[in-house]
Amino acid sequence: MPETSAEIVAVGSELLLGQHVDTNSAWISSRLAEVGVDVYRHTTVGDNVGRMVEALHQACGRARTVIVTGGLGPTADDLTRVAVARLAGAQLQRHDEIVAYLRDHFRRGGRQMPASNLLQADIPAGARVLEPVGTAPGFAIDVDGSTVWCVPGVPREMTVMVTRDIIPALQRLGAAAATVSRVVRTSGMAESAVDEACAEVTRRLEAMGNPTLAFLASRGETRVRLTAKAADREAALALLDPLVDELVEVLGANVVGLDDEGVEWAVARQLRRLALTLAVAESVTGGGVGARLVTVPGASDWFAGSLVTYATEAKMRLAGVDPSLLESCGPVSQATAVALAEGARARLAADVGLSVVGVAGPTTQGGQPVGLTWVATALPDGSSEASSRRLPARSRPDVQEFAVSMALDFLRRQLAELS
Numbered sequence: 419m420p421e422t423s424a425e426i427v428a429v430g431s432e433l434l435l436g437q438h439v440d441t442n443s444a445w446i447s448s449r450l451a452e453v454g455v456d457v458y459r460h461t462t463v464g465d466n467v468g469r470m471v472e473a474l475h476q477a478c479g480r481a482r483t484v485i486v487t488g489g490l491g492p493t494a495d496d497l498t499r500v501a502v503a504r505l506a507g508a509q510l511q512r513h514d515e516i517v518a519y520l521r522d523h524f525r526r527g528g529r530q531m532p533a534s535n536l537l538q539a540d541i542p543a544g545a546r547v548l549e550p551v552g553t554a555p556g557f558a559i560d561v562d563g564s565t566v567w568c569v570p571g572v573p574r575e576m577t578v579m580v581t582r583d584i585i586p587a588l589q590r591l592g593a594a595a596a597t598v599s600r601v602v603r604t605s606g607m608a609e610s611a612v613d614e615a616c617a618e619v620t621r622r623l624e625a626m627g628n629p630t631l632a633f634l635a636s637r638g639e640t641r642v643r644l645t646a647k648a649a650d651r652e653a654a655l656a657l658l659d660p661l662v663d664e665l666v667e668v669l670g671a672n673v674v675g676l677d678d679e680g681v682e683w684a685v686a687r688q689l690r691r692l693a694l695t696l697a698v699a700e701s702v703t704g705g706g707v708g709a710r711l712v713t714v715p716g717a718s719d720w721f722a723g724s725l726v727t728y729a730t731e732a733k734m735r736l737a738g739v740d741p742s743l744l745e746s747c748g749p750v751s752q753a754t755a756v757a758l759a760e761g762a763r764a765r766l767a768a769d770v771g772l773s774v775v776g777v778a779g780p781t782t783q784g785g786q787p788v789g790l791t792w793v794a795t796a797l798p799d800g801s802s803e804a805s806s807r808r809l810p811a812r813s814r815p816d817v818q819e820f821a822v823s824m825a826l827d828f829l830r831r832q833l834a835e836l837s
Contacts, residue, residue, distance in 0.1 A: 424457050502568060597654070699724070770798065791817075
């Protein structure tokens with residue numbers, strides 16, 4: 419098997435029950451790709467020693483590196499130490515230096531250490547201990563030509579150990595290639611339309627084999643991901659950057675940003691360019707628009723705030739919407755959307771107002787169908803613009819996330835027209 423092959427095993431019955439989503443494996447895979455390590459498989463296994471040993475044995479038979487995340491806590495269902503010891507034919511040994519670390523960790527936090535935490539000091543004999551970030555030390559042990567790395571399931575602790583310990587060790591093994599991705603992000607354009615616009619680039623890349631192109635649709639926004647493999651990151655970027663420029667030109671005004679910068683970043687750039695401030699009034703999205711906007715660093719320079727006007731009474735009290743307008747037009751209407759945008763602009767003393775109202779479901783509201791959404795802007799010259807769309811009638815969270823993207827993209831396009 420290749421020296422730079424890897425598999426990831428996520429431990430936890432809560433993952434199999436659907437109570438938690440395994441984001442650790444995705445993050446680890448992305449880091450391994452950056453240093454040229456090919457991840458063959460992700461496996462999720464519950465808190466059962468027999469099944470854990472079986473999964474780890476199979477993974478060691480396929481890959482040189484096996485990374486286990488989770489199951490290193492102090493409770494009875496944290497069984498990774500036991501399973502790996504059985505896999506390696508080793509006994510668990512208590513490490514006095516880890517015991518001392520744990521006692522000091524709790525002392526510094528002003529807490530009494532439960533006796534169960536001492537289990538975290540039990541490490542398979544022959545394993546190399548990884549310095550803990552919280553209370554759980556990680557460890558690495560060689561098993562039949564493969565190395566099994568065990569790190570906590572707590573993301574903050576896992577990311578430190580992978581970055582600090584595992585990645586450098588794999589690089590020393592000779593991982594000499596890098597797999598790098600760039601992303602062109604669009605909004606307000608259907609995935610099929612994006613696919614059609616990129617058809618010529620897609621055909622050319624399919625013939626080449628490297629880089630590759632993929633489309634990723636997510637609730638009103640479509641990302642075009644370009645991935646290249648080369649000797650190092652710089653060489654991979656040299657393949658990708660000209661293609662990014664070409665796709666930006668092909669997709670034109672539908673492009674909102676690159677890589678991690680979504681439509682909220684485009685709105686921020688426009689507001690900064692125009693030296694304008696923004697206020698939002700949200701109904702159907704319940705604060706989702708504001709939550710997206712404040713992920714942009716420096717948002718306080720241009721974002722005045724968001725009024726969550728979910729109930730009809732809140733539309734009147736917070737945004738000053740005329741009760742007679744709500745009575746005659748209903749809460750999900752063009753007139754109400756415009757009034758909310760104007761109210762947010764006035765109440766928060768901003769240059770631009772944005773609003774979004776809609777029907778999230780699962781039932782109709784005031785005769786309006788599930789998915790109907792109105793967005794509106796109140797602009798610095800006193801004019802207003804509004805637009806409606808019947809969003810896919812899916813789950814409430816889906817409709818709400820679609821509505822957030824719709825509102826931000828509508829605002830982006832409105833701001834682009836201002837000189």
